[in-house]
């Protein structure tokens with residue numbers, strides 16, 4: 606896994622792209638503790654580049670006046686995704702971090718030395734880290 610160098614420049618926050626919104630929705634539409642609140646936060650989130658290695662990692666911030674924090678007990682958030690190449694092999698992953706219960710980083714990591722951009726939705730396979738699945742009631 607690549608160690609992402611954090612951004613040096615103080616970039617301004619911008620609106621999320623359609624791709625970022627779709628990917629965040631896929632990750633937070635999974636059934637884990639805090640997911641539904643994180644999903645709701647997407648609408649009130651802003652983004653900026655989160656890494657200078659050439660990958661698609663973004664930092665996130667939310668308007669905390671407009672939406673409640675999620676109770677997220679694990680970092681990264683349990684809703685993750687594998688990133689696939691055109692032959693369907695896993696080449697990396699998407700992981701999501703929350704700070705104080707708010708979306709804070711969408712990281713794309715590569716299993717090789719090639720940095721990955723944010724993948725198209727058809728090239729990800731979402732999953733939940735096993736120990737953290739929401740308990741059925």
Ligand SMILES: [Zn+2]
Pocket residue numbers: 607608609610656657658659660661662720
């Ligand atoms: Zn990076």
